[in-house]
Amino acid sequence: MSDVVIRVENLYKHYRLGMIGTGTLSHDLNRWWYAIRGKENPYLKISEKNVRGVKGKSDYVWALEDINFDVKRGATLGIIGKNGAGKSTLLKILSRVTGPTKGGFKVKGRIASLLEVGTGFHQELTGRENIFTNGAILGMTKAEIKKKLDEIIAFSGIERYIDTPAKRYSSGMYVRLAFAVAAHLDSEILIADEVLAVGDAEFQKKCLGKMKDVAGSGRTVLFVSHNLVSLRALCTTSLLMQHGKLIASGETNQMISMYLAANKQIEGAAGADIPQSESSVFTGEAKFKKLYVLDENGEPKNTFFFNETIVIVLHLEVYQKLENVMSNIFVLNQFGERILMATANSGYKPCTYEKGEHEITIKFNDNLMPGEYSFGLSLANFFTGANIDFVESFGNFTVAKESKSGDTEYPWATVHGYIQPDTDWKEKKIN
Amino acid sequence: MKEKETTEHWDVVVDADKNRISINIRELWRYRDLIMQFAKRDIATVYYQTILGPLWFLIQPLLTSLLFIVVFSNIAGIKTDGIPGILFYLSGLTVWGYFLTSFNATSNTFVTNAAIFGKVYFPRMVTPISKIISSLFIFGVQFLLFLGFLIYFMLFKGLHMSVNIYMLLIPYLVLVMGGIGLGAGIIISSLTTKYRDITFLVTFGVQLLLYLTPVIYPMTEIVGKKRMIILANPISSVVEGFRYAFFPVGQFPFKHLAYSSIVMVIMLFAGMLMFNKIEKNFMDTV
Incomplete structure (x- = not known):
């Protein structure tokens, strides 16, 4: 034994999408009436999004195959x-x-x-x-x-x-x-x-x-x-x-x-080409063309382990020489609120971009808490703050609670805050 | 390898390709505590947060009987075989009531229990069986009411009644009534999983059935073709027999009771088959 x-063994389960939420004779008759006129099942439309692993007719879905x-x-x-x-x-x-x-x-x-x-x-x-x-x-x-x-x-x-x-x-x-x-x-x-x-x-x-x-x-x-x-x-x-x-x-x-x-393969790599429509401000002087979200090894990803380094590669196309500007990147939480800003020039000094395409690489060292995030981008005049190109939110990514090695994962159901600051803890017994 | 497998013992085998009908009595027996727990819960929760509590079980047949006395006895002048009106109607209503509560409680098994059935497995027959038991309790209470009236009439109204042998058949009559209620209930509950329309048809049909049952009128008043139609209703002989046990007028309907028993067995069997077929996949269509 x-x-x-x-x-x-060879377990299959199919669901008939058209059945969802229906099941009365009138609906069945209606479906039949549509069918004899050669029209699509009217109840199929609501469940179209579920169509996966279609086999033969499209109103059957294999929930298990x-x-x-x-x-x-x-x-x-x-x-x-x-x-x-x-x-x-x-x-x-x-x-x-x-x-x-x-x-x-x-x-x-x-x-x-x-x-x-x-x-x-x-x-x-x-x-x-x-x-x-x-x-x-x-x-x-x-x-x-x-x-x-x-x-x-x-x-x-x-x-x-x-x-x-x-x-x-x-x-x-x-x-x-x-x-x-x-x-x-x-x-x-x-x-x-x-x-x-x-x-x-x-x-x-x-x-x-x-x-x-x-x-x-x-x-x-x-x-x-x-x-x-x-x-x-x-x-x-x-x-x-x-x-x-x-x-x-x-x-x-x-x-x-x-x-x-x-997950990465299913959703496709985050970022890539930023369509013009994503820019809410665009003066025509420069444009963020591409955004890649990568891991340390340069692999495109949209789900990161807890405490994993995230690398952003930005492509900035400059159509004419720009002086006294600065580029910023924001991280937005799932509510679209900016939780942090990082600037390409960490000293907060104005910089100059020559005409042409520029690649900016930004490394986030293990400081995001588990959650869902996206990026915001801005290229602005250093003195007036007027935006030259502004992308509100692009490139969704997730930080999971699991860590790569399995030893420093986030243990609780509730995540408190968004950023783990680099703190130095000193403890001593004083009483 | 296949041959080795067949020698292995598996407690549960589910195979969509072998769609065999199984009525697993042993499994039902293992869940007997659940049956009783459900029955207890049904009885207990009926009168939670009511002032009169279980008295409601008595008020219903009592008021209906009074209504029948006024409408059918006094106004329409339908005879009651010389039996005092309240006893005549109560005897009929008590046993008819058992059918009605059993049937009503079981005929919507799948629809009302979809939430539980969708989350946990237990033999689905547990639910209708528990309903039959809780209905039996209600029947018991109403039967006591009837006996109370019977004793009152014997002590104070000079009603003469002797103990007769047919009283011993009462448990069997109750069994047949419960069986028919359960059989009809599970047939209907199997049909209503997909088409709820039947529910409306059934509500109406049960109302009609009351008039095809000798609850309001005595069987002795019915002759000819009408008698055939009423006796085709398997509940008729049970109501008739129940009344006969206390007020022997005419003959005990042995032949008709045999017919009712056969109908009960057929209904239960057909019901179980349908129920068995539906219970496997009804969650997808309910």
């Missing part, structure tokens, strides 16, 4: 992929919430799935009553729940409110109780989707710890999260999914690198 507890993998007993397997890569669909099928279109899977042992925390909680019931209902939904027997009741209540940390109806709970308390129930499941296989994205930082840490315990106790865990940090902490191996296909599997660190690298 082999040690494989989950075997997925030919998925094959085995999970060994005691493995903690992470599933990595962008939104819409098929991760959740895969978990739904493995949790038996919905069925596959083709192929199938086999499982040894009991599966408990946490696609959501607090499924089946009833507002009118007390915390204690909800523990029993929720536990039963997740597959526990009454005896099992009774045995663990004290432990569950203690883990949730809401002893005081346990006999109060759930509708009086704060959302945090609600989630704490729900996760406490889920965490005490005794199934051989646990499937979890994004459940750690709840509660405050302290509780998240507790949850991650509990998940680690579960994984450490020899049970099999399948885990989907967009939080690559917790994924790395929890899962030794991972699957990498893209557009409904399984593109790689292996060690988590390696998969995360591939995932971040793959």
Whole structure:
């Protein structure tokens, strides 16, 4: 007998886009009426953006295509992929919430799935009553729940409110109780989707710890999260999914690198040619032509590791000799606010550009916090401040929470601020 | 390698290509605690934040009976087989009510539980079965009300009633009623996942069904073709038999009860097949 507890074989799942949000006879008739007149399905338009991996007719989308993998007993397997890569669909099928279109899977042992925390909680019931209902939904027997009741209540940390109806709970308390129930499941296989994205930082840490315990106790865990940090902490191996296909599997660190690298390929390199339309001020004397966002090795990228050096290469075309000017680069946060300015001439002195094309290379040394950013560019008269060419926002890029080596990653859910200043900390005990 | 695999034991096998129908009784049994938990929750949450609480279960049949006395007995002059009006109507309404609550509670299983079904797996039949059990509780309360009136009439109104053997059949009658309610409910719930229109049709149909059931009138008043139509309704014999157990007028409808039992088995079987087929992929169409 082999040690494989989950075997997925040639699994396919398709969704009919036209079905989304419809399903009444009138809509079906309408669709049919369009079809006999040779017109396009009128309900297809809303979902056109989703069309990926089209096969044959365009109103079918493969949410999962030919998925094959085995999970060994005691493995903690992470599933990595962008939104819409098929991760959740895969978990739904493995949790038996919905069925596959083709192929199938086999499982040894009991599966408990946490696609959501607090499924089946009833507002009118007390915390204690909800523990029993929720536990039963997740597959526990009454005896099992009774045995663990004290432990569950203690883990949730809401002893005081346990006999109060759930509708009086704060959302945090609600989630704490729900996760406490889920965490005490005794199934051989646990499937979890994004459940750690709840509660405050302290509780998240507790949850991650509990998940680690579960994984450490020899049970099999399948885990989907967009939080690559917790994924790395929890899962030794991972699957990498893209557009409904399984593109790689292996060690988590390696998969995360591939995932971040793959993002680059999907979105294309950030920057490149700056179209004229991006300039909000343009006098005709000079123009920023190109912007490249690169890593240290000169590779174009738009997702950077935490604490990774970012290199910007600017091409400035000067149509006539310019004197007493300065060029600046801004970094904008995701709200479009300028969070920093750097000037090409760090001494804040006027400079001169000869006619012709200039290349400016700017190196940002590991000082941006995780987040989404873009660049702003300006070439202005040094004395009057009047812009010669001004680009409000261009070249989106992301700084991830993960670090390249895995040892200095950003550990928390909330990112405070945008810049890590170069500080010097001295500490001594004074009392 | 394929041959080696077949010797391995897998607890769960899902294969889209082998679309077999499976009604897994053992799995349902394993989830019996969930069934009871759902049933308890349904009963408990009905009267949360109401002043009268479970009394509402009694007020409904009581008021309906009074209304029937005024409209059908007094105004329309429909006979009640010599049984006091309140007892006649209550006996009919109590057992009809069990069908109605069972059917109403199960006929929208997929639509009302889509949120839970979309997030966690458990045998979907757990939900309708738990509804039948919570409906049974409501039936029990209403049955006690009926017995209360019966005793009152015996003690103070000189109603003569003797214990008869047909009373032993009451549990079976209740079982048939619940079975038909469940069967019809899961058939309808399977149909409504895609076309909600059926819901409206069904609401109307159930209202009509009340008039095709001897709740308002006694079976003894109905003759000829009309009798055939009413007896084609499988609920009729159950209502008739239930009333007969307390007020033996005419004959116990054994033959018709056998017919109802067969209809129940067919409905349950067909319902389970449909339910089984729908439950696998309904999340994509609901």
